[in-house]
Amino acid sequence: EAGVAQSPRYKIIEKRQSVAFWCNPISGHATLYWYQQILGQGPKLLIQFQNNGVVDDSQLPKDRFSAERLKGVDSTLKIQPAKLEDSAVYLCASSLLPGEQFFGPGTRLTVL
Amino acid sequence: QQQVKQSPQSLIVQKGGISIINCAYENTAFDYFPWYQQFPGKGPALLIAIRPDVSEKKEGRFTISFNKSAKQFSLHIMDSQPGDSATYFCAAPGNTPLVFGKGTRLSVIA
Numbered sequence: 189e190a191g192v193a194q195s196p197r198y199k200i201i202e203k204r205q206s207v208a209f210w211c212n213p214i215s216g217h218a219t220l221y222w223y224q225q226i227l228g229q230g231p232k233l234l235i236q237f238q239n240n241g242v243v244d245d246s247q248l249p250k251d252r253f254s255a256e257r258l259k260g261v262d263s264t265l266k267i268q269p270a271k272l273e274d275s276a277v278y279l280c281a282s283s284l285l286p287g288e289q290f291f292g293p294g295t296r297l298t299v300l
Numbered sequence: 301q302q303q304v305k306q307s308p309q310s311l312i313v314q315k316g317g318i319s320i321i322n323c324a325y326e327n328t329a330f331d332y333f334p335w336y337q338q339f340p341g342k343g344p345a346l347l348i349a350i351r352p353d354v355s356e357k358k359e360g361r362f363t364i365s366f367n368k369s370a371k372q373f374s375l376h377i378m379d380s381q382p383g384d385s386a387t388y389f390c391a392a393p394g395n396t397p398l399v400f401g402k403g404t405r406l407s408v409i410a
Contacts, residue, residue, distance in 0.1 A: 228402070229402050230400030279343050287332035287398060291344050
């Protein structure tokens with residue numbers, strides 16, 4: 189079974205630039221999550237999708253972050269404009285059951 | 301928002317020894333408590349999980365002990381191996397599906 193795919197794996201941008209991350213979940217997983225993991229911390233949920241609808245985006249900084257999941261499969265997370273404190277690993281996960289989440293390898297973002 | 305307190309932050313264990321990581325949570329509205337293992341450059345991977353209707357679950361060298369009244373659960377790694385060196389996260393349900401602890405960096409030395 190193929191795992192969760194993410195791209196790019198690494199991204200370096202300057203502050204105030206825009207960046208987008210892509211995620212392809214495990215086939216058949218209706219639920220998709222985007223997490224932010226700052227160095228030395230646990231993952232923090234940014235947004236949760238059920239199919240192509242948003243279930244929870246309470247911790248998404250909506251003034252600069254946006255996410256979509258068209259057709260209930262792939263998803264993109266965008267940051268515009270980026271700030272220095274956005275430097276982190278952005279993890280995508282998918283699941284059939286709420287606790288049994290399968291994570292992708294993440295995208296390491298560095299904002300200079 | 302659910303708070304999850306994990307300890308210790310880091311742990312060094314001799315090969316063959318027992319690694320113990322603890323986790324304390326606040327709310328018990330849900331019924332699933334997992335541990336995730338993360339290697340450098342990789343995403344977290346589900347290691348083992350427990351539901352609160354049992355006090356212990358064992359899978360190979362990994363055991364979760366659950367104390368519902370104390371709102372605590374712990375991960376025990378028996379016969380720890382260098383390949384177990386990773387960061388371990390406990391998680392508990394909250395307003396979002398899972399709230400993660402800050403992680404424990406385990407180093408198993410020969």
